[in-house]
Amino acid sequence: MGVAPDLSCYTSETAGDFRGVYPGQLALPTGSDCLTYRTLNALKASYLNEKTLQFEEGPVYDTERFGGVDPYDIFLCGPQPLIVLENDSVPERELYLFRDSFGSSLAPLLASAYSKVTLIDLRYINWAIIDQFVEFAPGADVLFIYSSQIFNNPSVLQV
Numbered sequence: 001m002g003v004a005p006d007l008s009c010y011t012s013e014t015a016g017d018f019r020g021v022y023p024g025q026l027a028l029p030t031g032s033d034c035l036t037y038r039t040l041n042a043l044k045a046s047y048l049n050e051k052t053l054q055f056e057e058g059p060v061y062d063t064e065r066f067g068g069v070d071p072y073d074i075f076l077c078g079p080q081p082l083i084v085l086e087n088d089s090v091p092e093r094e095l096y097l098f099r100d101s102f103g104s105s106l107a108p109l110l111a112s113a114y115s116k117v118t119l120i121d122l123r124y125i126n127w128a129i130i131d132q133f134v135e136f137a138p139g140a141d142v143l144f145i146y147s148s149q150i151f152n153n154p155s156v157l158q159v
Contacts, residue, residue, distance in 0.1 A: 001095075001141045001143070003093070003113035003114070003141075004113065005109050005110055005111075005112045005113045006112045006113065007038065007109065007112065009040060009042075009089075009112055010038035010039060010040050010109075010112070011038065011039050011040075011041075012036055012037075012038055013036065013037055013038070013039055013061070014034060014035070014036050015035040015036070015037060015061075015063060015066045015071075015074055016034070016035060016066065017032040017033070017034060017035075018032055018033050018034065018035035018071055019031075019032045019033075019071070035066070035071070035074070037061055037074070037075070037105070037108075038108070038109060039060065039061065039108075040060075040087065040108065040111065040112060042087050042088055042089040043060055043085055043086070043087050043108060043111050044057065044060075044085070044086045044087075045057065045058055045059065045060045045076065045077075045083060045084070045085055045086075046058070046083070046084045046086070047076075047077060047080050047082070047083055048080070048081055048082040048083075048125075048133060050081065053133075055082075055084060055133075058077055059077065060076065060085070060108050061074055061075065061076075061108075062074055062076075062077045062078075065077065065078060072101060072104075072105075075101075075104035075105045075108075076104040076107065076108070076119070078101075078104075079101065079121070079123075079124060080119070080121060080124070081120075081121055081124035081125035082118070082119065082120060082121075082125060082130075082133055082134065083107075083118070083119040084116065084117070084118050084119075085107060085108065085111045085114075085116070085117040085118075085119070086115065086116050087111045087112065087114065087115055087116075087117075088115065090112065090113065090114065090115050091115065092115045092116075093113070093114050093115055093116075093140075093141070094114060094115065094116045094117070094118070094137050094140035094141070095110060095114045095116070095117045095118070095140065095141045095142070095143060096118050096120065096134075096136065096140060096141070096142045096143070097110070097117055097118065097119045097120065097143050097145065098120050098121075098122060098142070098143070098144045098145070098146075099119055099120070099121060099143075099144075099145045099146065100121065100123065100145070100146050100147055100150045101121075101147075102145060102146075102147055103119060103121075103145045104119070106145065107119055110143075114141075118134055120134065122157040122158055123150070123156050123157060123158065124158075125158060126158040127158060
């Protein structure tokens with residue numbers, strides 16, 4: 001896409017030991033990893049409120065969710081249909097990221113190269129109504145990031 005994220009402008013933070021949601025379902029002993037994430041002060045996040053259908057500002061990393069049922073929800077507040085990340089510290093350039101949950105951890109890192117990153121999760125919003133909330137800019141970059149589980153079972157997408 002012709003851009004390279006600049007990770008030097010990020011600060012590393014540690015959330016703690018990460019096991020994910022699946023070890024508890026496996027009933028097998030598993031190890032943990034230390035979850036480290038990178039913050040960027042210039043980055044702002046807005047989420048589509050599914051009740052009011054308005055975007056509301058929220059945290060990029062919700063550290064309170066790390067201790068919840070799915071610690072992965074620390075990234076961009078867990079499952080969300082539409083998220084907009086804005087970074088005023090870079091020249092104007094937009095990215096539309098069609099993604100599943102794995103895109104939530106990657107998007108804040110890509111945001112160092114874009115002034116606006118719009119995350120669209122087609123598991124939670126129907127394609128037919130996206131244009132009511134997203135105005136697609138000509139010449140913007142588009143990236144599709146889906147796990148093999150979603151890619152091999154596209155019926156979960158609302159297209």
